[in-house]
Amino acid sequence: MTLPLLLLLLVILALGSFLAGRARALMVAGGDARRLHSLPAHHGLNLMLAFALPSAVALAGWLLARPAAAPGPAAMLAIPAIGLAAAASLWLTMRPESRARNEVEAAAKGFLILCSVIAIATTVGIVLSLLFETAGFFRQYPAAKFFFGTVWRPDFRGDSDLGFLPLLWGTIYVSAIALAVAVPVGLFAAVYMSEYASPRFRTFAKPAIEMLAGIPTIVYGLFALITVGPLLRDWIASPLGLGTSGASVATAGLVMGVMTIPFVSSLSDDIINAVPQSLRDGSLGLGATKSETIRQVVLPAALPGIVGAVLLAASRAIGETMIVVLGAGAAAKLSLNPFEAMTTVTVKIVSQLTGDTDFSAPETLVAFALGLTLFALTLGLNILALIIVRKYREQYE
Amino acid sequence: MNDLRLTERDLDNRTARMTARKVQVHYGQNHALKDVDVDILDKTVTAFIGPSGCGKSTFLRCLNRMNDTIAACRVEGQITLEGEDIYDRRVDPVQLRAKVGMVFQKPNPFPKSIYDNVAYGPRIHGLARNRAELDEVVEKSLRRAALWAEVKDRLHAPGTGLSGGQQQRLCIARAVATEPEVLLMDEPCSALDPIATAQVEELIDELRENFSVVIVTHSMQQAARVSQKTAFFHMGHLVEHGDTAQIFTNPRDPRTESYITGRIG
Numbered sequence: 213m214t215l216p217l218l219l220l221l222l223v224i225l226a227l228g229s230f231l232a233g234r235a236r237a238l239m240v241a242g243g244d245a246r247r248l249h250s251l252p253a254h255h256g257l258n259l260m261l262a263f264a265l266p267s268a269v270a271l272a273g274w275l276l277a278r279p280a281a282a283p284g285p286a287a288m289l290a291i292p293a294i295g296l297a298a299a300a301s302l303w304l305t306m307r308p309e310s311r312a313r314n315e316v317e318a319a320a321k322g323f324l325i326l327c328s329v330i331a332i333a334t335t336v337g338i339v340l341s342l343l344f345e346t347a348g349f350f351r352q353y354p355a356a357k358f359f360f361g362t363v364w365r366p367d368f369r370g371d372s373d374l375g376f377l378p379l380l381w382g383t384i385y386v387s388a389i390a391l392a393v394a395v396p397v398g399l400f401a402a403v404y405m406s407e408y409a410s411p412r413f414r415t416f417a418k419p420a421i422e423m424l425a426g427i428p429t430i431v432y433g434l435f436a437l438i439t440v441g442p443l444l445r446d447w448i449a450s451p452l453g454l455g456t457s458g459a460s461v462a463t464a465g466l467v468m469g470v471m472t473i474p475f476v477s478s479l480s481d482d483i484i485n486a487v488p489q490s491l492r493d494g495s496l497g498l499g500a501t502k503s504e505t506i507r508q509v510v511l512p513a514a515l516p517g518i519v520g521a522v523l524l525a526a527s528r529a530i531g532e533t534m535i536v537v538l539g540a541g542a543a544a545k546l547s548l549n550p551f552e553a554m555t556t557v558t559v560k561i562v563s564q565l566t567g568d569t570d571f572s573a574p575e576t577l578v579a580f581a582l583g584l585t586l587f588a589l590t591l592g593l594n595i596l597a598l599i600i601v602r603k604y605r606e607q608y609e
Numbered sequence: 610m611n612d613l614r615l616t617e618r619d620l621d622n623r624t625a626r627m628t629a630r631k632v633q634v635h636y637g638q639n640h641a642l643k644d645v646d647v648d649i650l651d652k653t654v655t656a657f658i659g660p661s662g663c664g665k666s667t668f669l670r671c672l673n674r675m676n677d678t679i680a681a682c683r684v685e686g687q688i689t690l691e692g693e694d695i696y697d698r699r700v701d702p703v704q705l706r707a708k709v710g711m712v713f714q715k716p717n718p719f720p721k722s723i724y725d726n727v728a729y730g731p732r733i734h735g736l737a738r739n740r741a742e743l744d745e746v747v748e749k750s751l752r753r754a755a756l757w758a759e760v761k762d763r764l765h766a767p768g769t770g771l772s773g774g775q776q777q778r779l780c781i782a783r784a785v786a787t788e789p790e791v792l793l794m795d796e797p798c799s800a801l802d803p804i805a806t807a808q809v810e811e812l813i814d815e816l817r818e819n820f821s822v823v824i825v826t827h828s829m830q831q832a833a834r835v836s837q838k839t840a841f842f843h844m845g846h847l848v849e850h851g852d853t854a855q856i857f858t859n860p861r862d863p864r865t866e867s868y869i870t871g872r873i874g
């Protein structure tokens with residue numbers, strides 16, 4: 213017998229114990245379900261849990277103990293037997309006044325707790341593994357040189373300069389340009405859509421804007437590389453004497469901004485729509501114009517949500533890689549000129565981990581340090597957002 | 610009866626601040642108001658009474674064009690303010706609403722501080738020249754709405770943190786602060802305790818010295834106490850309109866009589 217077969221057997225037995233529990237409940241109640249404390253289905257579920265939980269624990273324990281082997285005949289029988297024993301004892305002790313419903317409720321709560329623990333544990337695990345690798349990196353490369361170094365010049369033969377600042381600068385610069393495009397355009401589009409547009413226009417325009425979010429970022433990257441980059445170079449950068457590079461921070465920022473417009477607009481639109489009509493009526497009823505109403509009542513009421521939307525867009529922009537590679541290039545540089553090629557943290561993480569890598573060299577391990585710093589950055593951003601939102605809640609609710 | 614008609618027409622010509630003639634309102638297919646003729650007299654409190662859903666709020670919203678914000682709503686007929694048709698294309702509804710203020714059926718304070726709620730209208734219309742003047746307007750309005758004593762120490766706390774009845778009084782203060790010529794109040798006391806109700810009624814009486822007030826109410830006693838004119842609506846029709854004393858003591862229409870004596874509604 214094999215593992216899939218064992219699983220099938222367990223499922224069949226679990227279903228069987230549900231039916232058995234339901235039937236038993238009716239039996240102890242003498243056929244009258246009204247005499248029961250809990251519905252027959254609760255007793256069924258309870259019995260099923262009584263079977264399934266011990267079996268699952270036994271199965272997990274057995275798999276952990278002998279991960280490679282297929283279950284032998286002994287285990288095949290022992291695992292369901294444990295569950296059956298537990299179920300049988302419950303079956304025997306069942307009374308009309310047994311509180312199966314409360315136990316099922318407790319089990320449901322336990323299941324929900326388990327799910328949130330999984331989510332949290334995964335995050336903690338990821339952070340821990342990042343921390344571990346990062347510590348390895350800092351044993352080989354001084355932290356001060358990493359955090360304050362202004363030159364990024366990795367060399368796999370050793371003696372690299374792994375300064376973080378040029379990458380951080382590139383990330384901030386590109387994201388700032390992206391947000392400068394996405395936030396006003398997205399927000400004003402959302403205001404138009406929710407406050408001014410006719411329902412017919414809305415039904416057509418909203419999905420059209422949201423379609424922007426469905427375009428794969430590599431396509432945006434191509435667009436940046438082939439259209440926007442040369443356009444900016446030929447029409448703005450060259451005439452102004454600001455450089456002749458097709459790849460530039462401005463290119464990547466603009467295209468990334470377009471990509472993040474739907475994040476801002478779609479969320480803000482929903483949030484603005486959720487502002488109760490009575491607030492608008494109140495303002496209009498005092499003789500405020502539509503735009504005064506929007507500026508002074510609707511947007512402040514929607515602000516916490518809008519901040520959330522902007523932060524979502526910001527973390528998208530910070531994490532974006534493809535558009536940067538194709539739009540801004542891969543040269544780490546500290547410069548103020550938006551028409552120069554630069555690059556970001558994520559791009560460098562990819563380039564340090566592709567090709568021939570040696571997971572003990574600092575040139576590879578630096579990727580983890582970069583990842584951890586990026587994580588700390590977005591975490592800080594989220595906390596900031598939380599503080600802003602809370603401050604406004606206090607003031608406005 | 611003829612005499613009454615005559616005096617009413619007399620009043621029309623002299624002191625009617627707002628007049629409504631043959632007003633019809635449709636919400637899509639629903640014919641919510643049919644042929645309503647009402648005069649809102651100067652320095653008078655007019656009460657609208659009638660069973661729920663008869664169109665009182667709808668008519669009130671016609672008077673300051675709040676129905677413009679409802680896409681499905683269509684208003685026909687003629688409504689004038691000081692002789693000017695308010696549905697004329699040259700009339701700016703925004704200006705109109707500054708002159709014809711409104712307190713809504715449900716309290717709707719803005720998510721701002723108590724102070725900013727009251728200062729909202731004066732700020733928009735530039736009614737105060739400096740902070741001190743604004744402070745004064747805010748205090749006066751809050752006092753008139755019988756809320757000052759309760760909130761004077763927390764003017765900068767959020768208005769949404771007040772109790773339901775306090776919120777309604779805040780909305781009244783907000784509407785009063787704009788100094789409208791006509792104040793429309795849609796069941797302003799439905800969330801208030803008897804003490805606050807008495808204070809609001811006092812305010813209404815005081816406002817009458819300068820403004821016209823229209824109040825929708827489900828309380829016959831309140832209508833009798835505060836109003837000089839009463840209009841009775843039933844199923845979209847204006848059934849009867851006249852002096853409050855006459856409506857309550859000697860109604861002409863049997864429907865009015867059964868409503869005020871509690872037999873329909």
Ligand SMILES: Nc1ncnc2c1ncn2[C@@H]1O[C@H](COP(=O)(O)OP(=O)(O)OP(=O)(O)O)[C@@H](O)[C@H]1O
Pocket residue numbers: 636639641659660661662663664665666667668679681714
């Ligand atoms: N926004 C709206 N859209 C569609 N129909 C509406 C709308 N508002 C009111 N109506 C309809 O118009 C009619 C009159 O409603 P209105 O709100 O004026 O009643 P009311 O007399 O104020 O009642 P109440 O005393 O319960 O407040 C009702 O039939 C109602 O269904």
Ligand SMILES: [Mg+2]
Pocket residue numbers: 665666667714795
């Ligand atoms: Mg109403």
